[in-house]
Amino acid sequence: xxxxxxxxxxxxxxxxxxxxxxxxxxxxxxxxxxxxxxxxxxxxxxxxxxxxxxxxxxxxxxxxxxxxxxxxxxxxxxxxxxxxxxxxxxxxxxxxxxxxxxxxxxxxxxxxxxxxxxxxxxxxxxxxxxxxxxxxxxxxxxxxxxxxxxxxxxxxxxxxxxxxxxxxxxxxxxxxxxxxxxxxxxxxxxxxxxxxxxxxxxxxxxxxxxxxxxxxxxxxxxxxxxxxxxxxxxxxxxxxxxxxxxxxxxxxxxxxxxxxxxxxxxxxxxxxxxxxxxxxxxxxxxxxxxxxxxxxxxxxxxxxxxxxxxxxxxxxxxxxxxxxxxxxxxxxxxxxxx
Amino acid sequence: xxxxxxxxxxxxxxxxxxxxxxxxxxxxxxxxxxxxxxxxxxxxxxxxxxxxxxxxxxxxxxxxxxxxxxxxxxxxxxxxxxxxxxxxxxxxxxxxxxxxxxxxxxxxxxxxxxxxxxxxxxxxxxxxxxxxxxxxxxxxxxxxxxxxxxxxxxxxxxxxxxxxxxxxxxxxxxxxxxxxxxxxxxxxxxxxxxxxxxxxxxxxxxxxxxxxxxxxxxxxx
Numbered sequence: 172x173x174x175x176x177x178x179x180x181x182x183x184x185x186x187x188x189x190x191x192x193x194x195x196x197x198x199x200x201x202x203x204x205x206x207x208x209x210x211x212x213x214x215x216x217x218x219x220x221x222x223x224x225x226x227x228x229x230x231x232x233x234x235x236x237x238x239x240x241x242x243x244x245x246x247x248x249x250x251x252x253x254x255x256x257x258x259x260x261x262x263x264x265x266x267x268x269x270x271x272x273x274x275x276x277x278x279x280x281x282x283x284x285x286x287x288x289x290x291x292x293x294x295x296x297x298x299x300x301x302x303x304x305x306x307x308x309x310x311x312x313x314x315x316x317x318x319x320x321x322x323x324x325x326x327x328x329x330x331x332x333x334x335x336x337x338x339x340x341x342x343x344x345x346x347x348x349x350x351x352x353x354x355x356x357x358x359x360x361x362x363x364x365x366x367x368x369x370x371x372x373x374x375x376x377x378x379x380x381x382x383x384x385x386x387x388x389x390x391x392x393x394x395x396x397x398x399x400x401x402x403x404x405x406x407x408x409x410x411x412x413x414x415x416x417x418x419x420x421x422x423x424x425x426x427x428x429x430x431x432x433x434x435x436x437x438x439x440x441x442x443x444x445x446x447x448x449x450x451x452x453x454x455x456x457x458x459x460x461x462x463x464x465x466x467x468x469x470x471x472x473x474x475x476x477x478x479x480x481x482x483x484x485x486x487x488x489x490x491x492x493x494x495x496x497x498x499x500x501x502x503x504x505x506x507x508x509x
Numbered sequence: 510x511x512x513x514x515x516x517x518x519x520x521x522x523x524x525x526x527x528x529x530x531x532x533x534x535x536x537x538x539x540x541x542x543x544x545x546x547x548x549x550x551x552x553x554x555x556x557x558x559x560x561x562x563x564x565x566x567x568x569x570x571x572x573x574x575x576x577x578x579x580x581x582x583x584x585x586x587x588x589x590x591x592x593x594x595x596x597x598x599x600x601x602x603x604x605x606x607x608x609x610x611x612x613x614x615x616x617x618x619x620x621x622x623x624x625x626x627x628x629x630x631x632x633x634x635x636x637x638x639x640x641x642x643x644x645x646x647x648x649x650x651x652x653x654x655x656x657x658x659x660x661x662x663x664x665x666x667x668x669x670x671x672x673x674x675x676x677x678x679x680x681x682x683x684x685x686x687x688x689x690x691x692x693x694x695x696x697x698x699x700x701x702x703x704x705x706x707x708x709x710x711x712x713x714x715x716x717x718x719x720x721x722x723x724x725x726x727x728x729x730x
Contacts, residue, residue: 178512179567179569183567183574204622205617207619211619212617411600414598414599414600414611417560417587417592418611418612418615418663419585419586419612419616420615421581421615422581424615
């Protein structure tokens, strides 16, 4: 035994000098050969996982449909929002303010006021509408021409139309300007012509954030569904995994086919989701086009374009891989050899 | 090449399974590990394959202290071992060829190299003609030989066999033993856990006897 003790002491000192990692013998002198083998492994995992998916078509289709519906929900919200934004986007330009002057203010005083307002830093353009021209315009457009003739005097006020500078894009700034203008003593009412556009825009902002949040939640759903699918698959192939571990497989090796399975699920779910969204949009196309006529044909129904479709597939595939990876990372550590 | 130095293994629920086990196996040595069921034979083998870690003491394999092997390097240690099991642990949905090839696929060999070595290995155990068959279509003795072909394909320096003849009749058992002797003759160290007394007495090799977790004989080479 003393001989052995001496040897152990020697081994321990040698061990300390060496790195603690066992030296891994080079598999092949030819790095290309090794790289090719590695690619072969990936190709093999890619196709064998597809083959396994096809072996149980019903289960696969059901899982893919659940994933696809989640993804389709998120992408159709996105698409509807895009279409709605197209409508409001066209209305964005106009943020004109109308100042209705008090009725005792003459056109001449109105002109003086307009000149004064023009000096404001925030103002881009000022346009004066005299009482007479307002009446003439009203007569032309309203169809009450003859009725107006019966009036003894012109009841319309002088109006100054103010267009603020483009730099005033924040609605608070515009509201501030409106309030300032309303405080002028000649001004009766200051009205933002397109105030509803701002209301609509803030509603759109809200909807946009809502869609983002919803998409995040639905992505979580996809990740969890995928994770559970892979967990069952892993349980199903438990023996195989344990044997691979026994003969020296790394976690990366064991994970690979499962990650590809996740990829395929995500990919097919993406394709399915794309189809669902397209069918939905085709159904909605004709009512949307009727709406478009009301907007002087300025409106075109938006479908998912090429890059958006590509991004959809990319996101769904990544979510599939992510869900699988999360479960594998956890489960493989839990799996103990017996 | 394999050194156990006062190795203890304690499980929280069953207590000490191995107690102060010390022995040394030299390169190219063949030895039996014996003892009644529950004496700690399987546990001892598991410690070498780092399926379990010892509670106290040290184990050296080819000069490496197994205690210092990090979790992520364990697969590379196992690739240098040939593990053989009583229940063969074959993949029933893969062909004989694919079963034997598994360690090479895992190690990242190209398919030409794999084909060559798998056939050489199958030839060694006399199953070259059965490479396209599935394990369940073969007899128990043949299945164990597939297990052996798989264990030796990575050219291990140490073969660990846990009751390799447990499910085989005496005739098949001796066939398997002859295979082990052939590997030992080319310099591979072989450690066989078994309680088959006939087998042990018939073959004249060193015997390590475990009793209640202690090594009662064969500890000193």
